[in-house]
Amino acid sequence: MKRNENREGIKGMANPGRYGIERFAYWLMRITGLGLLAYFIGHIYETSNIVNGKTAWENMLSMTQTTEGHVLLTLVIGMCVFHTANGIRVMLGHGGYGVGKPARPDYPYTPASQNNMHKLCIYASIGLAALAMMYGMSVLFGE
Amino acid sequence: MSETALAEEQSSTEVSSSKIVTLRIAKFNPEHDSGQQYVDFKVPYERWTTVLDAVLDVKKHLDHSVAVRYSCRQASCGSCGMKINGRPRLACFTKISELNSDVVTVEPMNNYPIVRDLVVKLDKMFANHKKMQPYVIREDSEITAPTKEFNQTPEQLEEYIQFANCIKCGLCNSACPTMATDSSFLGPQALGQAYRYVADNRDKGKYSRLKIIDESHGIWRCHFAGSCSQVCPKGVDPAMGIQLLRGYLLGFRK
Structure with a gap:
């Protein structure tokens, strides 16, 4: 008999609303990671155009001077800052730092690993990314 | 206890229920169904009624075919895990009143093969x-x-x-x-x-x-x-x- 595995798949990751800010940070980390990977590949393609001569290089560079290019770079700044700041939080957690100490649990069983310091770090990462994006926009669009 | 007394007791239980909730149960039998189907049941509940109580109420009075695994009813055996309003919980440990919803959807837990309805293979x-x-x-x-x-x-x-x-x-x-x-x-x-x-x-x-x-x-x-x-x-x-x-x-x- 064929049994349904009933796995949520990517849909399970893409629905971060059910488990609070930590799951949202997990989802955002995946999205920004993929976004940065896409930018990295595009960046290699862009800079490799330098071998085609000065005109080709300047043509490619002019694409980043458009409104769409500025919006894209602003997003890249935000993704980069969030991924870095949240990545430091996650890396420290992975080493066992800041995840609390094992103790006899008391009802209503608030998990120590999901403590306020982590929540604060997540909000700070989002805030820093927003600030960096605003600064980026002021520089890019303020010319 | 006489039959009349028993009937009165049952009816008084129903009359004392102050609220009605719609219990939406995901039904699926991998042996002959192609996909999950959701069936709605109107169930009376009190402040202390758990989701497991409501599922068992449906099983007893409305649809005997609902498959559910349970045992201790006090969050000790870990048998009645299911997805309640989109989040995995123990049905015996979740009161309907604390869900703050007129519709309670119960589904089998994700990431496990379904045996039938709410029962998964562990x-x-x-x-x-x-x-x-x-x-x-x-x-x-x-x-x-x-x-x-x-x-x-x-x-x-x-x-x-x-x-x-x-x-x-x-x-x-x-x-x-x-x-x-x-x-x-x-x-x-x-x-x-x-x-x-x-x-x-x-x-x-x-x-x-x-x-x-x-x-x-x-x-x-x-x-x-x-x-x-x-x-x-x-x-x-x-x-x-x-x-x-x-x-x-x-x-x-x-």
């Missing part, structure tokens, strides 16, 4: 649990050579007692985003139990367990989303256990 979770060597490993014994006791201070007990509360309900594996995409991942339940024994000062099997979990579908696939800890009905906090365990592998903990 074989793989138990196999992974067994893989973690869930027992104290050492050559001498208190039982066969009772020459000494394995002493443990209250502080040493605190190191793992939280993780010994696991009732193997499987809610953590159902909430885990890695389990949602990787069928070979050991899962937070098994990894949390690995920490339970590694942190036990009587145990000498630390390196054997660390070797088991140190593989591509093992501990490194956890990305610390923490959903496992948020849904645990016993306060086990598998996410903490996994990160502490990773601390041993990375050399931050001895």
Whole structure:
């Protein structure tokens, strides 16, 4: 008999609303990671155009001077800052730092690993990314 | 008790119910159904009525065919894990009144094969649990050579007692985003139990367990989303256990 595995798949990751800010940070980390990977590949393609001569290089560079290019770079700044700041939080957690100490649990069983310091770090990462994006926009669009 | 008295008692139970909730049950039989179907039932409830009470009410009075697994009704056996309004919970430990919803949707837990309706197959979770060597490993014994006791201070007990509360309900594996995409991942339940024994000062099997979990579908696939800890009905906090365990592998903990 064929049994349904009933796995949520990517849909399970893409629905971060059910488990609070930590799951949202997990989802955002995946999205920004993929976004940065896409930018990295595009960046290699862009800079490799330098071998085609000065005109080709300047043509490619002019694409980043458009409104769409500025919006894209602003997003890249935000993704980069969030991924870095949240990545430091996650890396420290992975080493066992800041995840609390094992103790006899008391009802209503608030998990120590999901403590306020982590929540604060997540909000700070989002805030820093927003600030960096605003600064980026002021520089890019303020010319 | 006479038949009239019994009838009166049943009717008085229904009359005293102040509210009605719509219980939406996901029905699916993998032997002949192509997909899940949701069936709605109107169920009376009181402030103290649990989701399991409501499902059993439906089973008793409205649809005998609803398949549900349960036993202790007091969050001790871990049998009645299911997805309630989109989140894995124990049906016996979730009151309808605390859900603040007129519609309560109950579905089988994700990341497990469905046996029927709300019942899922937990074989793989138990196999992974067994893989973690869930027992104290050492050559001498208190039982066969009772020459000494394995002493443990209250502080040493605190190191793992939280993780010994696991009732193997499987809610953590159902909430885990890695389990949602990787069928070979050991899962937070098994990894949390690995920490339970590694942190036990009587145990000498630390390196054997660390070797088991140190593989591509093992501990490194956890990305610390923490959903496992948020849904645990016993306060086990598998996410903490996994990160502490990773601390041993990375050399931050001895």
